[in-house]
Amino acid sequence: MRRQAEQDAPAPAPGPVTPDDLDRALQLALAALREAPPAAWEGKAGTLEWDCWETVEHLADDLFAYAAQLGPKQPPLTGEVPFVWEPRRPGGPANAIHADRAAGPAGLLQVLEASGALLIAMVRTAPPATRSYHGFGVSDPEGFAAMGVVEVLVHTHDLAEGLGLAWTPPADVCGRVLRRLFPDVATGDDPWTTLLWATGRAELPGRQRRTSWRWYGEPR
Template identity: 70%
Template sequence: MSRSAETRSSRPPVTADDLDLAVVLAVDALQHAPSAAWDGKAGSLEWTCWETVEHLSDDLFAYAAQLGPRTPPMKGEVPFLWESRRPGGPANAIHADREAGPDGLLQVLEASGALLVAMVRTKPPHTLADHCYGASDPEGFAAMGIVETLVHTHDLTQGLELPWNPPAGLCSRVLGRLFPDAPADTDPWTTLLWATGRADLPGCPRPATWRWDGTPRE
C-alpha cells in the first residue's frame, strides 16, 4: 500500500472544532489589517479584500444553509438570492454593512462560521446535501468551510500584508477528506495551496484547474 493510500485509509476525521479553530485563527489574523487596506486586491483575486471576506462569509453561510432543511436538497442549492454589488464582484447572499467598518465585517465572518459550526455539530453524520463537487455530509461541509477559510485568508493576508501560517494538522485533515490523491509526504499547508492552484509543489505541476471531492469517505 502506498503512503498516500495508508494516510487516506487511516485519516482522522474533520470536526466542527476544526472549523471553529480555522475561523477563529482567520479572524485573529485579519483584525490586524489597517482600515485603509480593505479596498485593495486580495492576493491574485480580482476581488477587493472587503469583497473576499464577504465571499468567504457567504460560503460558510451557504454551506450551513444547505444542511439546514429537514430534508436537505439533493438537486441544487437552497434558493437564496445571490447577487453581485458590481460587475466582476462576488455574487453573495451575505453583504456586510460598510458603515460597521472592518470590525463589523469580521463579525459577519465570525457569525457565518458559527452557523456552519453549529450545523455540523447538530446534524446527524449521515445527512447528505447537494454540492456541485459531489453530495456531501456534515464532515465534508466542515472540511469545505475550512478550505475556503484557509485559502481565502491566504489571499487576504497577501493583499493586507499580514502573516498567515495555519496549523499543519488542520491542513492535513482537510487534504485527507477533500483531496485524497494529493501527495501525503509534503508540507501540508504548501500542499493545500498547491491543490487549490495557489502554490508550486516540487515535482508536481501546478493544476490549471482544480476541484475537491466532497463525497463521503468510508
Template identity: 75%
Template sequence: MSPSGETSPSQSPVTADDLDLAVQLAVAVLREAPPAAWDDKAGSLDWDCWETVEHLSDDLFAYAAQLGLRTPPLDREVPFVYESRRPGGPANTVHANRKAGPVGLLQVLEASAALLVAMVRTTPPQTRAHHVFGVSDPEGFAAMGIVETLVHTHDLAQGLGLAWSPPADLCSRVLARLFPDASSSTDPWPTLLWATGRGELPGQPRLTTWRWHGTPRS
C-alpha cells in the same frame, strides 16, 4: 492506521471544532489589517479584500443553510438570491454593512461561521446535501468550510500584508477528506495551496483548474 493501531492526524475526521479553530485563527490575523488596505486586491483574486471576506462569509452561510433542511435537496442549492454589488464582484447572499467598518465585516464572518459550526455539530452524520463538487455529509461541509477559510485568508493576507500559516494537522485532515489524490509526503500547507491552484510543489505543475471531492469516503 499507524502500526500501533492509532489513527494518524490525517486520518482523523474533520470536526466542528476544527472549523471553529480555523475561523478564530483567521479572524485573529485579519484583525491586524491596516484599515486602509481593505480596498486592495486579495492576492491573485479579482476581488478586493472586503469583497473576499463577504464571499467567505457567504460560503460558510450557504454551507450551513444547505444542511439546515430536514430533507436537504441533493440536486441543487437552497435557492437564496445571490447578487453582485458591482460587475465582476462576487455574487453573494451575505453582504456586510460598510458603515460598520472592518470590525463589523469580521463580525459578519464570525457569525456566518458560527452557523456552520452549529450545523455540523447538530446534523446527523448520515445526512447528505448538495454541493457542486459532490453530494456531501456534515464532515465534508466542515472540511469545505475550513478549506475556504484557510485559502481565502491566504488571499487576504497577501492583499493586506499579513503573515498567515495555519496548523499543519488541520491542513492534513482536510487534504485527506477532500483531496485524496494530493501528495501526503509534502508539507500540508504548501500542498493545500497547490491543490487549490495557489502554489507550486516540487515536481508538480501548478494547477490552473482544480476541485475537491466532497463525497463521503465510506
C-alpha cells in the same frame, strides 16, 4: 530495534474533520485579519479579482451557504437552497451575504464570524447520515465542515497577501482536509503548501502549478 521500528512506522492517518477544526481555523483567521490596517481593505486579495472586503464577504457567504444546505429537515440533493446570490458590482462576487460598509472592518469580521458560527453549529447538530447537495459532490456534515475549513484557510491566504499579513495555519488541520477532500493529492511533509498547491495557489517541486482544480465532497 524497537526504537528503529518506531521511527520507521508510518505516521497515523489523520482523523475526521470536526467542528472544532472549523472553529479553530475561523478563530485563527479572525485573529490574523484583525491586524490589518483599515486602509488596506480596498486592495486586491492576492491573485483574486476581488478586493479584500469583497473576499471576506465571499468567504462569509460560503460558510452561510454550507450551513444552509444542512438546514432543512430534508436537505436538497439536486441543487442549492434557492437564496438569491447577486454581485454588488460587475465582476464582484455573487453573494447572499453582504456586510454594511458603515460598520467598518470590525463589522465585516463580525459578519464572517457569525456566518462561520452557523456552519459550526449545523455540523455539530446534523445527524452524520445527513446528505446535501454541493457542486463537487453530495456531501455529509463532515464534508461541509472540511469545505468550510478549506474556504477559510485559502481565502485567508489570499487576504493575507493583499493585506500584508503573515498566515500559516496548523499543519494537522490542513492534513485532515486534504485527506477528506483531495484523495488524489499526497499530503507530503508540508500539508499547508500542499493544500495551497491543490487549490492552485502555490508550486510544488516536480509538479506544475494547477490552473484548475476541484475537491471531492462525497463521503469516504
